[in-house]
Amino acid sequence: MARIEVAGTEAELALAYGVRREVFVEEQNVPAELEYDELDATSVHLLALAEDGSPLGTGRLIHGAHALALTGREGRVLLGRLAVAKAARGTGLGAELVRATEQAGRERGGLELELHAQVQALGFYERLGYVAEGPVYDDAGIPHRTMTRVL
DSSP: OOEEEEOOSHHHHHHHHHHHIIIIIIISOOOHHHHSOGGGGGSEEEEEEOTTSOEEEEEEEEOHHHHHHHHOOTTEEEEEEEEEOGGGTTTTHHHHHHHHHHHHHHHTTOSEEEEEEEGGGHHHHHHTTOEEEEEEEEETTEEEEEEEEEO
16 A cells, blocks of 8 residues: 655655656656656655555646646646556556645645646546547657546
8 A cells, every 4th residue: 555645855756756767768768858847846746655665656736826827727737747656557556646636736726637648548537537628749759638627
């Protein structure tokens, strides 16, 4: 069983970034300069940890003025950089991270959540109540689609 918390220290952030490096940079060949950006500094980072403290997953919540600038919609927050380590896939941890991010969004005034899903993950998000909007587009060489859900 994993525990999910907000990464509040530099050490916890390093663990979250490590999961992102493993999943996006190493497995999916996303260039590191695209994976890590200026939004990391102002986002809420969720971190899933195993009982022994090893990192299993992460997600990022963009809220407030930064979310408004990106979405153009008052009350909309953004979930991004959702990553689950290979060892924890298929355990339900991804859904737990999404729900924890939704809760963090509500706590910060979010009324709806937007995410940019890899096309291969659309079904996962649909099962969690997200609805696809607009066309498929390329992000870091991977097909994506915008999805939203009322919180």
